[in-house]
Amino acid sequence: MTSERVTLRPEIAAMAPYQQGKPAAAEAFKLSSNENPFDPLPSVREAIAEASVNRYPDALAVALRERLAERFGVSAAQVQVGSGSVAVLSQLITAAASVGDEIVFSWRSFEAYPGLVAVAGATSVRVPNTPDERHDLDAMAAAITDRTRVVIVCSPNNPTGAIVTRDEFDAFMATVPASVLVVLDEAYIEFVTDPSAVRGTDVLHAHPNLVLLRTFSKAYGLAGLRVGYAVGPAYVMDAARAVAIPLSVIDAAQKAAIVSLDHEDELLERVTHLGALRDEIWQALVAQGWNSPRPHGNFIWLPTDERTLEAAEVFARHGIVVRALGEGVRISIGEREAVDNLLAAAAEVVRDL
């Protein structure tokens, strides 16, 4: 036996393995992964039960792509489906960027971005959020160089919950070179009620370098099945398909996604409920003295700075599993039964901050 190790890409060897939201203890509420607390609809369960297992799935997810194309007023060629929207984002980054290329995104934003960029061999350019935890789109535009291949805009932003407004987005897009791909990550768009927020569907057709990224994981409650999608120019979607690992989107996921679109009204009622609960919890937190940005997704951001790990422990003691992310904790909106414990823990933390 030799102690020699194989040679890995150093930037990959240096990466921390994926950190999942902690599993909740038996009596605890898992509010660490922005999951949907509702059980699947009976029709979704049926679709999953009927899905093919011994056969490979439809590699091109034709039925689902056609269905999505119809709703976005585009062709099926302008839709790419992946095993989670993170997979589609990875395809887009890999298709557009490699060693020496730059990907611009706000920070703090979605934890997955830096890793996807590193895997492509490209370089992350993180543009700090404004003091009120929003994207600084002027600074993001200023960060674009000849090396920039992709800019990711996340609205609502995970984990701070802030939106980009339509006006901000329009002004930003006017400054971005046509050769730079802009990905608008709308993982939480269904939870947005603010009329000033940018909506991808309103701006997609105005920008030939824009791709929308959406998911069935959050509002539609299919996180465990892994299905998300992008909508954008056909040649960009073709490039994403070219780098995708074929057959990753299983039949159960394709079928469950279609049934979810069939029963969208029922699912969006749940979204409305979660949005109302979010606003109620946020108001109670503000009343406790928290300086928390107004939330627009299915989660709330509490700035805890250097007390973050301590704060997460206080929540855990109250049976609430949160996500500790550097300068703050992110708390998902889940079961109503969790609210009393959540607020009791938050009151304890804010008192000591």
Ligand SMILES: *Cc1c(COP(=O)(O)O)cnc(C)c1O
């Ligand atoms: C949850 C999330 C996604 C979606 O992930 P899936 O791979 O579709 O489950 C994408 N972007 C952001 C910002 C998210 O928070």
